[in-house]
Every structure is written in C-alpha cells, then in structure tokens.
Amino acid sequence: MKKLKKIYLVSPRGFCAGVKRAVDILDLVLKKHKPPIYVRHQIVHNRHIISDFEKRGVIFVEDINNIPDGSTVIFSAHGSSPNLYQVAKRKKLKVFDATCPLVNKVHLEAKKFNGQGYFIFYIGHKNHPEAEGVLGEIPANSVVLVQTIKEAKKITPPQTDKIIVLTQTTLSFDDTKEIINYLKKRFPKLVQPPAFDICYATQNRQNAVKELAKKVDLVLVIGSKESSNSNRLKEVAEKSGKHAYLINDKSEIKLSWLENVEKLGITAGTSAPKYLIEEVINYFKKQGVTVEELSVIKENINFSLPTI
Ligand code: SF4
Incomplete structure (x- = not known):
C-alpha cells in the first residue's frame, strides 16, 4: 500500500x-x-x-x-x-x-431461426440462467451448447446447410470471436445474426479494461462471483498481462495485493451498484491516494420500464 x-x-x-x-x-x-x-x-x-x-x-x-x-x-x-x-x-x-431487452432479443432470434429450420450453435455457459432461458425456447435436438473451442471441435450437427450461431450476452468478446471463427472454418455455411449478441455494456466494459490495463499494475473488479460479465472483466485484465482480483466490496481488499503496486485500476461489473464503487474509492482516498477518471467510451443507453 x-x-x-x-x-x-x-x-x-x-x-x-x-x-x-x-x-x-x-x-x-x-x-x-x-x-x-x-x-x-x-x-x-x-x-x-x-x-x-x-x-x-x-x-x-x-x-x-x-x-x-x-x-x-x-x-x-x-x-x-x-x-x-x-x-x-x-x-x-x-x-x-x-x-x-437484449437478452430477449436472443430469445426471439432463437425462436425465429429455429422456426426457419436452422440448427443453432449457442455459445454460453452451462447452468447460467440466461443460457437455460434461451435453450428452453427450442427443442433440444435443434440446438447445441458450446462453451469452448474444444467442445466446438466435437460437435456433429444433424445437418450443415442451415446452421446459425447465437451467444450469451455477457461472454468474453475475444474468446467468443475465436470460437465463432473456428466454427466458420469448420462449417462454411454458418450464419451469424446481423448484430452480435454480446451486449454493448459487456463489450464496452471489456474494451475499457484493456485500456485501463495499459496504465496500471493491478486491476480490481467490483462484482460478485456469480456475475458472468464481472468474471470476464477480470479475465480480460489478466489476458492484458495484469494481475486482477474480483471483489464484492471494500472488505475483500487484501493489503498484500498492493505491496508493489503504484498504479491501481478499478472497474465494476454491470450489476455492481454505485455505492460499492464509491466505498472502495473513498477507502483509498482516505489513505491519500489520488483518483483519476479514465473515460474510454461514453454510454447513453436506457431501457423504458413496463407498466407496473
Ligand atoms: S449486461 Fe446488462 S445490458 Fe447486457 S444483456 Fe445483461 S442486463 Fe442487458
């Protein structure tokens, strides 16, 4: 420290x-x-x-x-x-x-393409509720869950003329691209929906962490272990060559992590509330550490509420 x-x-x-x-x-x-x-x-x-x-x-x-x-x-x-x-x-x-609404979009795609006779490769995490929800939209023999390239190598779809790839919204952009590129090579007729399913928020936060990692010695990601996109942020920081830790809140910060750290990067997963980020920042400010905002991408997206 x-x-x-x-x-x-x-x-x-x-x-x-x-x-x-x-x-x-x-x-x-x-x-x-x-x-x-x-x-x-x-x-x-x-x-x-x-x-x-x-x-x-x-x-x-x-x-x-x-x-x-x-x-x-x-x-x-x-x-x-x-x-x-x-x-x-x-x-x-x-x-x-x-x-x-962006998860809903993938549900609608799954139903639409299944209705048009496509076999679906769904890239996602087994047992994640989002994956379970989308897979539940279509008959089990019309879709296969793909988690890794290793799994992609073993897939034997019932036909290869009408096949499409859909994905969970909170995956690693780079890892998913790698799997899709592999699938495209293996199945030349593979179709992708017009817009990538990994959502804007996941992509933006991952791109921002790549920039952050260039400037710092260590990255802290505020988010819970259950949060897929928070885990991906930690992985992106690590793949950028920096140590990274996922913390629920300031109580989980270990001083031993900070021993040789001069510059620390902080981000937060999409489900981490503002007050948790502020608590972490205030904790460091009290130790005399200066804080600088690193604005990488501006976001201006809001979804309307249903009638309640
Ligand atoms: S991360 Fe947020 S914006 Fe993206 S799909 Fe999940 S809830 Fe929607």
Whole structure:
C-alpha cells in the first residue's frame, strides 16, 4: 500500500441499462404491490443488491414451485425459459418480467431461426440462467451448447446447410470471436445474426479494461462471483498481462495485493451498484491516494420500464 500513488477509475463501469431496468422494476413493484414479493432467481447477480432487497422483504427463490399460488413474482434480468411462464400461468402468479431487452432479443432470434429450420450453435455457459432461458425456447435436438473451442471441435450437427450461431450476452468478446471463427472454418455455411449478441455494456466494459490495463499494475473488479460479465472483466485484465482480483466490496481488499503496486485500476461489473464503487474509492482516498477518471467510451443507453 505504501507505494500506491494513483488510482485510475475507468468508465464505463458498473450498472448497464438492463440491470438498472431490472432493479427499478423490483423497486417499483415493492412500492406499488402488497408483500410478499417473490423474485425467481437473483434479480441481478450481485450479493449486495440481493441482501438490500431481502431486508425490504423480497423473497428470492430458485424453484418457481416454491412460490405460493396467486403471488406476485418478478422474473430476473437474465431471462426465463417458456416453461416458467407456463408454470406461472398455472399457478396464477402475477408476473413482472425484468428480462433485459437484449437478452430477449436472443430469445426471439432463437425462436425465429429455429422456426426457419436452422440448427443453432449457442455459445454460453452451462447452468447460467440466461443460457437455460434461451435453450428452453427450442427443442433440444435443434440446438447445441458450446462453451469452448474444444467442445466446438466435437460437435456433429444433424445437418450443415442451415446452421446459425447465437451467444450469451455477457461472454468474453475475444474468446467468443475465436470460437465463432473456428466454427466458420469448420462449417462454411454458418450464419451469424446481423448484430452480435454480446451486449454493448459487456463489450464496452471489456474494451475499457484493456485500456485501463495499459496504465496500471493491478486491476480490481467490483462484482460478485456469480456475475458472468464481472468474471470476464477480470479475465480480460489478466489476458492484458495484469494481475486482477474480483471483489464484492471494500472488505475483500487484501493489503498484500498492493505491496508493489503504484498504479491501481478499478472497474465494476454491470450489476455492481454505485455505492460499492464509491466505498472502495473513498477507502483509498482516505489513505491519500489520488483518483483519476479514465473515460474510454461514453454510454447513453436506457431501457423504458413496463407498466407496473
Ligand atoms: S449486461 Fe447486457 S444483456 Fe445483461 S442486463 Fe446488462 S445490458 Fe442487458
């Protein structure tokens, strides 16, 4: 810590439009509807946000069957598979859908291309709710989940004339491109949708971290372990040749990390709230460290809220 002189606080960082929308939806539902309010899965992948809402009486559940019939439920930002909507209908749940519009876009693509007879390669993480939601849109024999190039090498699709690749929104841009390039070589007729599925917020934060890594000795990523895009930010910093740590909040900072660090870079995943970033910054400011904003990309995206 003695050597630490300067912090670069990169932007964009923290909340994206989809997370802000999901948190605002839950906040509004809490204000306008009678408790108890249930949320299927974590509304967004951040432990502080979850515990803040739990303190306000929100009940988070993984299994929709554990929600009493007729209750009010919010579906998380990561999207949900159609069978969850069917169960909700059967249980007469009042559903508010906080699925990010950019995740929804991938659901619509999956349905559309499946309807047109395409076999789908879906690049994503097994067991991630976003992947589960999209895979749930189409019959299991029309799609294959691809996580790595190694897996891509083993795929044997039922036909190779009509094949398309879709992806989870929060992946590493570079790793995903590598897998897609490999698939394109192996399957020359592979089609890509007009716009890349990795979302603007994920891409911007990864590009910003690459710039940040050029200036600093160490990168701290504020975000929870469950957060896919936060993990990717840590990996991008590491691939740029710098050590990086993922921390939930300032209490997880270890002084031993900072022993030989003069310049520290800070970023935050899309589900990390502003106050956690401010707490980390104030912690360092109190030690006399100067803080400089490093603005790499400007963002100006907002999603409208549904009627609640
Ligand atoms: S990371 Fe991207 S896809 Fe996920 S909620 Fe944010 S804007 Fe939407």
